[in-house]
Amino acid sequence: MTSHPHPLLIVGSLAFDDLDMPTGAHRDVLGGSALYASLSATLVAQGGVRVVGVIGTDFPDAQLAELAKRGIDTQGVERAPGRTFRWHGRYSADLASRTTLDTQLNVFADFSPKIPAGYRGSPFVFLGNIHPKLQIGVLEQVERPTLVAADTMNFWIEREQASLAEMLRRIDLLVVNDEEARQLSGVHNLVRAAADIRKRGPRMLVIKRGEFGALLFDAAGEFFVPAYPLEEVLDPTGAGDSFSGGLMGYLASLRGEVSPVAIRKAMLFASALGSFCVEGIGPSRLLSIGRPEVGARIASFVRLIDFGGDVSLPT
Amino acid sequence: MTSHPHPLLIVGSLAFDDLDMPTGAHRDVLGGSALYASLSATLVAQGGVRVVGVIGTDFPDAQLAELAKRGIDTQGVERAPGRTFRWHGRYSADLASRTTLDTQLNVFADFSPKIPAGYRGSPFVFLGNIHPKLQIGVLEQVERPTLVAADTMNFWIEREQASLAEMLRRIDLLVVNDEEARQLSGVHNLVRAAADIRKRGPRMLVIKRGEFGALLFDAAGEFFVPAYPLEEVLDPTGAGDSFSGGLMGYLASLRGEVSPVAIRKAMLFASALGSFCVEGIGPSRLLSIGRPEVGARIASFVRLIDFGGDVSLPT
Numbered sequence: 001m002t003s004h005p006h007p008l009l010i011v012g013s014l015a016f017d018d019l020d021m022p023t024g025a026h027r028d029v030l031g032g033s034a035l036y037a038s039l040s041a042t043l044v045a046q047g048g049v050r051v052v053g054v055i056g057t058d059f060p061d062a063q064l065a066e067l068a069k070r071g072i073d074t075q076g077v078e079r080a081p082g083r084t085f086r087w088h089g090r091y092s093a094d095l096a097s098r099t100t101l102d103t104q105l106n107v108f109a110d111f112s113p114k115i116p117a118g119y120r121g122s123p124f125v126f127l128g129n130i131h132p133k134l135q136i137g138v139l140e141q142v143e144r145p146t147l148v149a150a151d152t153m154n155f156w157i158e159r160e161q162a163s164l165a166e167m168l169r170r171i172d173l174l175v176v177n178d179e180e181a182r183q184l185s186g187v188h189n190l191v192r193a194a195a196d197i198r199k200r201g202p203r204m205l206v207i208k209r210g211e212f213g214a215l216l217f218d219a220a221g222e223f224f225v226p227a228y229p230l231e232e233v234l235d236p237t238g239a240g241d242s243f244s245g246g247l248m249g250y251l252a253s254l255r256g257e258v259s260p261v262a263i264r265k266a267m268l269f270a271s272a273l274g275s276f277c278v279e280g281i282g283p284s285r286l287l288s289i290g291r292p293e294v295g296a297r298i299a300s301f302v303r304l305i306d307f308g309g310d311v312s313l314p315t
Numbered sequence: 316m317t318s319h320p321h322p323l324l325i326v327g328s329l330a331f332d333d334l335d336m337p338t339g340a341h342r343d344v345l346g347g348s349a350l351y352a353s354l355s356a357t358l359v360a361q362g363g364v365r366v367v368g369v370i371g372t373d374f375p376d377a378q379l380a381e382l383a384k385r386g387i388d389t390q391g392v393e394r395a396p397g398r399t400f401r402w403h404g405r406y407s408a409d410l411a412s413r414t415t416l417d418t419q420l421n422v423f424a425d426f427s428p429k430i431p432a433g434y435r436g437s438p439f440v441f442l443g444n445i446h447p448k449l450q451i452g453v454l455e456q457v458e459r460p461t462l463v464a465a466d467t468m469n470f471w472i473e474r475e476q477a478s479l480a481e482m483l484r485r486i487d488l489l490v491v492n493d494e495e496a497r498q499l500s501g502v503h504n505l506v507r508a509a510a511d512i513r514k515r516g517p518r519m520l521v522i523k524r525g526e527f528g529a530l531l532f533d534a535a536g537e538f539f540v541p542a543y544p545l546e547e548v549l550d551p552t553g554a555g556d557s558f559s560g561g562l563m564g565y566l567a568s569l570r571g572e573v574s575p576v577a578i579r580k581a582m583l584f585a586s587a588l589g590s591f592c593v594e595g596i597g598p599s600r601l602l603s604i605g606r607p608e609v610g611a612r613i614a615s616f617v618r619l620i621d622f623g624g625d626v627s628l629p630t
Contacts, residue, residue, distance in 0.1 A: 005629065044628065044629065045629070046629045046630065094503075188409070189545075189546060189547070190544065191544045191545065191546045192546055209527075212524075212527040212528075213527075213528070213539075213541065215544065220618075221615075221618050221619070222544055222618075222619055223618075223619060223620070223622075224528075224541040224544070224619050224620060225622075226528065226539040226541065229505065229506045229530065229537055229539070230504075230506065231504060231506045231507055232504070250629065253629035254629065261623040264621075264622045264623055265622055265623060265626045267622070268622055268626055291628060294628055295627070295628045298626060298627065298628060300536075302622075302626055303535075303536050303537075303538075304536070304537055304538060304539050305538070305539060305620060305622065306579075307538075307540075307579045307580055307582070307583055307617075307620065308576040308579055308580060309624075311580045311583055311613060311617055312610070312613065313359065313606060313609055313610045313613060314320060314359065314360075314361045314565065314568035314569065315361065
């Protein structure tokens, strides 16, 4: 690796979400995995964030301009005839669970990511949760990236085992939640589930547990990062993708190798960006903060987990 | 404080537990808050562990001798006519919940802790979960301890508000689980619940979350310690008291002040001892390990949470 920050390519969905929260209903909220991941990544990354996704004719130019103003390269956002992907969900009173009321794939149904020529050398790639065949299709368009991370979901785990297995063989890092890890491995215990999944391809695995933090499994062992304790959580939508965006944004910015120490530090950025996401409805909080707020939260985060170095049994 | 390790006084229950686990039934298993806390503390502490509790005529001398052999001073264990406290519980298949099938207080019903003269100067005191009036009674028999920690439970929170309030004013550290913190404060959010509880007396508060770790709240802020990820959990009975025993055992052993850094390191020992406890039925695992195993787990624990020191936003 050269000694400058690297561009990060993010591929995933761009959407409008209707969110029925305990605190009220919100309509036409900007959403999608690529949206949350890129907004988070750009708050950390130094080498540029490139996004590939599809929008419909209903997606306002002003929204795209807003992303560009945040430093996101939207050249890879394709505009297709039809409406943008829409999701409508309702959250429980404690925000711990949610029900999908409606999903309209719209232009996303025929999405086939086309990586612009200028993006093909992107050394860092995050594949948001889309069909594993499309994730593989992205990898066939890019040139030997340094690090490829991917997300997936129960829908593909149940229905697309063959292409999912191939995708897993081609990535370096899988980022999933605890239920997905259990479903993918068929093992309830997360330590054992992780060992099983790492045998299928990815040398690094992150298991997200929402308000209970996240675990990293790699060649150096296990590493845990808590969720940042907040006085108020407004909306968990996009927190997982914001987590991935923070993680990849940090790794892409490093002037060095993706070492075990580097990915451990990246986990702090991941959790910090996830914590900002849940503080607002949709991506509103991510859109209202800048690097000073990220720096301050990282400092608070360090205080939360810093045990003061050396620890040994009293003698 | 002087520069040598200090004795730790532990007051609580000694019991026989009948445990219906998914893996099988176990009868007459040694249990009780004082039992688990003292077995854990003695694996860490350097200045001695003293236990005060009550047993019946059915409690074998050999069991007491086993505790003494582990380095626990059992001079304060009172033998009363009648049977020892008995609890019978059944765990769910995933061990996440349990049902009490039977409780026989027996000699514990009339327990009134009598602190032996030689224990009254104990500088570190852990009050296991007993009636708050009895916890206050212990504090009236000891001489200005350096640090008093206490546990409590929903039963006292619901029924003994006045004496619980007085107990809280007289302790330095409260150790409870998340549901108890919510019930005590009447606030669901744990950050806010902690602020409420600390106003009632204890300057330090630890909220235990089982497999999801534990949070410390003190004047220096918040600190989080995860549960150690295990491949197999056999029995959660006593894990909370083992946590407290490890915490207090470490603090009592320090040759210095109970500083914010010290209690943060103590949280690692607390979680490490809790993790040993759940690896065996009842206290079997705690009884089978020694200081080398504790040292090794602390080293693993450090690898689990060590993010490599300095972290800052890439520039």
